[in-house]
Amino acid sequence: MPQLDPEELKAGVDEAHKIPLKTCAHSQSLEGTRISVAAGIDSVEHGVSLDDGVIEEMLKREVFLVPTLSAPFNIMAQGVQAGIPVEYVEKTRQVNDAHVEALNRARKAGVRIAAGTDAGTPFNLHGQNANELVLLVENGFSAAEALACATSRAAELLDLEDILGSISPGKQADFLIVDGNPLADIRILTDQNRIWNVFKGGVES
Numbered sequence: 001m002p003q004l005d006p007e008e009l010k011a012g013v014d015e016a017h018k019i020p021l022k023t024c025a026h027s028q029s030l031e032g033t034r035i036s037v038a039a040g041i042d043s044v045e046h047g048v049s050l051d052d053g054v055i056e057e058m059l060k061r062e063v064f065l066v067p068t069l070s071a072p073f074n075i076m077a078q079g080v081q082a083g084i085p086v087e088y089v090e091k092t093r094q095v096n097d098a099h100v101e102a103l104n105r106a107r108k109a110g111v112r113i114a115a116g117t118d119a120g121t122p123f124n125l126h127g128q129n130a131n132e133l134v135l136l137v138e139n140g141f142s143a144a145e146a147l148a149c150a151t152s153r154a155a156e157l158l159d160l161e162d163i164l165g166s167i168s169p170g171k172q173a174d175f176l177i178v179d180g181n182p183l184a185d186i187r188i189l190t191d192q193n194r195i196w197n198v199f200k201g202g203v204e205s
């Protein structure tokens with residue numbers, strides 16, 4: 001259920017935008033997302049439930065969706081036997097199909113989608129970000145789309161597309177050299193043995 005009234009949310013978003021800062025809503029419910037989008041939020045994290053009306057508003061207002069498939073995936077994969085409360089696991093199973101359906105409806109409508117993991121939920125750790133790309137591909141995205149979600153689209157969401165997110169003259173050269181073609185098999189990116197070099201700002205790290 002939404003935890004802020006529309007007026008409260010709008011006040012927060014308006015103040016952030018004056019600085020200017022980006023705003024994101026951690027929103028699963030349709031009503032929460034609707035209120036957030038109407039308040040001028042820049043991105044919706046999770047977005048488990050979306051209807052055509054809110055998708056239309058997201059398109060109109062250029063709101064990003066960060067679907068965070070890693071969060072439900074890890075809860076379902078590890079389960080109660082790993083110590084996750086049974087209520088979490090059951091709720092996740094119940095809403096997962098709706099989440100994937102909403103994501104693909106947004107994708108087909110043209111909503112801009114950036115990759116993010118919601119790291120901090122059970123067994124969802126920083127450093128495992130590449131698995132989000134695998135999950136996107138397993139749930140309807142092409143490998144090229146998934147890569148864009150984690151690079152050029154993510155840079156757009158952060159207003160850093162002038163320096164990050166793609167390789168072109170004048171930009172900061174952050175890139176990987178991998179053993180294989182991630183467009184043919186996105187899983188390569190999750191295997192550290194197949195990541196040969198990491199360059200940050202043009203310097204091998």
Ligand SMILES: [Zn+2]
Pocket residue numbers: 026046071118121
């Ligand atoms: Zn979350």
